[in-house]
Amino acid sequence: MAHPSAAHSLPPTPASTDNAAAARxxxxxxxxxxxIFALTVINLIDxxxxxxxxxxxxxxxxxxxxxxxLILSSFFWAYALLQIPGxxxxxxxxxxxxxxxxxxxxxxxxxxxxxxxxxxxxxxxRVALGAAxxxxxxxxxxxxxxxxxxxxxxxxxxxxxxxxxxxxxxGGLIIAYLIAxxxxxxxxxxxxxxxxxxxxxxxxxxxxxxxALHPDVNAAELERINAGRNTSAAEAARQQLKGLGIAAxxxxxxxxxxxxxxxxxxxxxxxxxxxxxxxxxxxxKGIGAATFIIFLCGAAGSLCGxxxxxxxxxxxxxxxLAAKGLLTLSGLVALGAFMLLPTLHDAYAAVxxxxxxxxxxxxxxxxxxxxxxxxxxxxxxxxxxVMNLAGSLGGILVPILVGVILQYLGGYAGVxxxxxxxxxxxxxxxxxxxxxNNEVKDA
Numbered sequence: 001m002a003h004p005s006a007a008h009s010l011p012p013t014p015a016s017t018d019n020a021a022a023a024r025x026x027x028x029x030x031x032x033x034x035x036i037f038a039l040t041v042i043n044l045i046d047x048x049x050x051x052x053x054x055x056x057x058x059x060x061x062x063x064x065x066x067x068x069x070l071i072l073s074s075f076f077w078a079y080a081l082l083q084i085p086g087x088x089x090x091x092x093x094x095x096x097x098x099x100x101x102x103x104x105x106x107x108x109x110x111x112x113x114x115x116x117x118x119x120x121x122x123x124x125x126r127v128a129l130g131a132a133x134x135x136x137x138x139x140x141x142x143x144x145x146x147x148x149x150x151x152x153x154x155x156x157x158x159x160x161x162x163x164x165x166x167x168x169x170x171g172g173l174i175i176a177y178l179i180a181x182x183x184x185x186x187x188x189x190x191x192x193x194x195x196x197x198x199x200x201x202x203x204x205x206x207x208x209x210x211x212a213l214h215p216d217v218n219a220a221e222l223e224r225i226n227a228g229r230n231t232s233a234a235e236a237a238r239q240q241l242k243g244l245g246i247a248a249x250x251x252x253x254x255x256x257x258x259x260x261x262x263x264x265x266x267x268x269x270x271x272x273x274x275x276x277x278x279x280x281x282x283x284x285k286g287i288g289a290a291t292f293i294i295f296l297c298g299a300a301g302s303l304c305g306x307x308x309x310x311x312x313x314x315x316x317x318x319x320x321l322a323a324k325g326l327l328t329l330s331g332l333v334a335l336g337a338f339m340l341l342p343t344l345h346d347a348y349a350a351v352x353x354x355x356x357x358x359x360x361x362x363x364x365x366x367x368x369x370x371x372x373x374x375x376x377x378x379x380x381x382x383x384x385x386v387m388n389l390a391g392s393l394g395g396i397l398v399p400i401l402v403g404v405i406l407q408y409l410g411g412y413a414g415v416x417x418x419x420x421x422x423x424x425x426x427x428x429x430x431x432x433x434x435x436x437n438n439e440v441k442d443a
Contacts, residue, residue: 023220024220025218025220025221025223025224026216026217026218026220026221027221028211028214028216028217028221029147029148029152029156029211029217029221029225030159031206032143032147032206032207032208033140033143033147033156033159033160034159035199035202035203035206035207036139036140036143036159036160036163037159037160037162037163038163038199038202039099039103039136039163039199039203040136040137040140040160040161040162040163040164040167041163041164041166041167041170042167042192042195042196042199043106043133043136043163043164043167044163044164044165044166044167044168044171044269045167045168045170045171045174045175045192045195046106046110046129046133046171046192046193046196047075047133047167047168047171047269048167048168048171048172048175048269048291049110049171049175049185049188049189049192050071050072050075050113050122050126051072051269051270051271051272051273052171052172052175052176052179052273052287052288052291053175053179053185053188053189054068054071054072054273054274055273055274055277055284055287056179056185056284057122057185061118061119061122063119065403065406065407066400066403066404066407067119068403069270069399069400069402069403069404070123070399070400070403071119071122071123071126072270072271072399072403073270073395073396073397073398073399073400074123074126074127074130075126075127075129075130075133075395076130076266076392076393076395076396077127077130077396078127078128078130078131078134079130079131079133079134079392079395080130080134080389080392080393080395080396081131081134082130082131082134082135083134083138083385083386083388083389083392084382084385084386084389085385086098086102086134086135086138086381086385087135087138087381087382087383087384087385087386087388088381088382088385089135089381090135090138090139090142090381090382090384090385091142091378091379091380091381091382094209095139095140095142095143095146095207095209095381096203096204096207096208096209098135098139099135099136099139099203099204099207100200100203100204100207102132102133102134102135102136102139103132103136103196103197103199103200103203104197104200105131105132106129106132106133106196107193107194107195107196107197107199107200108132108193108197109125109128109129109132109193110129110189110192110193110196111189111190111193111194111197112125112128112193113125113126113129113189113193114186114187114189114190114193115186134388135385137160137161137368137384137388138371138381138382138384138385138388139381139384140160140161140368140384141157141368141371141372141380141381141383141384141387142371142372142380142381142384143156143207144156144157144160144368144369144371144372144380145371145372145377145380146209146210146211147211147225148225148372149224149225149226149227150372150373151310151313151314152310153310153369153372153373154305154306154307154309154310154313154323154366154369155306155307155310156306156369157306157365157366157367157368157369158302158303158305158306158307158365158366158368159303159306160365160368161302161362161365161368162298162299162300162302162303162306162362162365163299164298164299164302164365165295165296165297165298165299165301165302165358165362166295166296166298166299168269168291168295168298169291169292169293169294169295169296169298169299170292171192172273172287172288172290172291172292172295173288173289173291173292174188175188175192175288176284176285176287176288176289176291177285177288178191179284180284180285180288211225246374246375246376246379246383247374247434249432249433249434250370250374250432250433250434250435251383251386252429252432253429253430253431253432253433253434254367254370254374254387254390254429254433255386255387255390255429256390256425256428256429256432257327257364257367257425257426257428257429257430257432257433258364258367258387258388258390258391258394258429259390259391259393259394259425259429260394260422260423260424260425260426260428260429261331261361261364261367261391261394261422261426262390262391262392262393262394262395262398263394263395263397263398263419263422264334264361264419264422264423264426265361265362265364266394266395266398266399267398267399267402267415267418267419267422268294268354268358268419270398270399270402271399271402271403271415272291272294272354273287273291275412275415276290276291276351278412279411279412280347280350280351281347282347290351290354293351293355294351294354294355294358295358297355297356297358297359298358298359298361298362299362300359301358301359301360301361301362301363302362302363302365304359304363305326305330305362305363305364305365305366306365306366306369308326309322309323309326309366309369318435319373319435320434320435323366323369323435324430324431324433324435326363326366327363327364327366327367327426327427327430328427328430328431329360329363330360330361330362330363330364330426331423331424331426331427331430332423332427333356333357333360333361334357334360334361334419334420334423334426335420335423335424335427337353337354337356337357338357338416338417338419338420338423339416339417339420340353341353341354341416342412342413342416364426367387368384370387370433370435371383371384371387373435374433374434374435394422401418402415402418405418
C-alpha cells in the first residue's frame with residue numbers, strides 16, 4: 001500500500017491544471033496594445049521619412065526653406081481636419097474597423113509618395129497620408145477605455161504612444177542608411193508603405209471592440225477589465241449621450257497642453273534633422289544616428305512616465321498629483337533644456353541634452369490616458385479626436401513657423417526660444433486638467 005504522503009508527490013491532474021490556468025487572467029489586452037504599439041512605430045516611420053529625406057529632396061526638387069516647411073506641415077492639414085470626424089466614426093463603428101481601413105489607406109499613400117515628381121506632387125501625397133493616418137491615436141484612446149481598467153490606463157497610453165518616438169528613432173536610422181547606401185529616398189518610402197499594408201491585415205485579424213467577443217480572453221481577464229464598473233466598457237460605450245461628456249476646464253487644459261506639447265515634439269521631428277545638419281554640422285549618417293539616439297531616449301521616457309504614474313497611484317498617491325506632477329516636471333525640464341542649448345558649443349553635448357529633453361518630454365504620452373479617464377465612455381473616441389486635433393494644429397503651425405523664423409532671423413537661437421515658450425504653455429495647460437476622483441469617469 002502506498003504511503004499516504006505519496007499523494008502529495010503525484011503530478012496535477014489535467015482538470016486541476018486547467019482550473020489553475022483558468023484562474024489566471026489571460027493577457028490579450030496587452031497583445032492588443034502591442035499591435036497598437038507596432039502601428040504607431042510604423043506610423044512615425046512614415047512621418048519621419050520625409051524629415052530625414054528633406055535635405056536630399058530639397059536639393060533634388062530645388063525647394064526653398066519656406067516650401068520645405070509647407071510640405072513638412074502638409075501632412076497635418078488633412079490629419080487635423082479629420083480628427084473630429086474620425087473620432088465620431090470610432091465611437092459609431094468601433095476602433096477595429098476604423099483602424100483596419102485607415103491603416104490600409106495610409107500604406108497605399110506612403111507607397112505612392114515614392115513616385116513624386118516635384119514639390120506639389122509630394123505635397124498632395126503627404127496630405128492624403130495625413131487623412132488616412134488621422135484615426136489611429138484616437139482609436140488607441142478608445143481601446144484604452146474598452147480594454148483596460150482605470151489602474152492600467154497610464155501604461156496602456158504610453159505603450160501606444162511610445163511607439164511614436166521609437167518609430168522616429170528607427171525611421172531616422174533606417175531611412176538615413178537607405179539614402180546613404182542606395183542613394184534613393186524613394187526606396188525607403190516604398191518599403192515603409194508595404195510594411196504598413198502588412199500591419200493593416202494583422203490589425204484586422206486580431207483586434208476586437210468588445211473584450212467579451214475575443215476568442216482568447218478568459219473570464220478572469222474579463223473580470224479584471226471590468227473591475228469596479230457598473231456595466232462593461234463595451235456596453236457603456238454603446239449608450240446614447242448628449243454633449244461632450246467632459247468638464248469644460250479639463251477639456252481646455254487638454255487642448256492647450258496637447259497643442260503646446262505637439263509644437264515641441266513635431267518641431268523636433270520635422271526640423272530636428274536640419275538643425276543637426278546646419279547648426280551642428282552632422283552629415284546624413286550622423287543625422288540618422290543622432291536622431292535614433294534622441295528619439296530612442298524619448299521612447300524610454302514615455303514608458304518610464306506611464307509605468308511610474310501607475311506605480312505612484314498604486315502606492316496611494318492621488319491620480320491628479322501623480323500625473324500632473326510628472327507632466328509638470330516634464331515641461332520644466334524641456335523649458336530649461338531649450339534655454340541652455342544655445343550656450344553649448346560641442347555638438348555631442350547638444351545631442352546629449354536633446355536626449356535628456358526627449359526622455360522627459362515624452363512623459364507627455366500620459367495625455368492619451370485622459371480621454372478614457374475624463375470622458376464619458378460613449379465619447380472617448382470623439383474627445384480623443386478633439387485632443388489630437390489640438391496636437392495636429394500644433395503640428396501644422398510649427399514647421400511653417402520654424403521655417404519663417406529661420407528665413408528671417410537666420411539662426412536656430414530664436415527657434416529654441418520658441419520651443420521654450422511652448423514648454424511653458426504645456427505646463428500651464430496640464431495644471432488646468434482635473435484628475436481628482438470625482439472628475440474621473442471610471443465606468
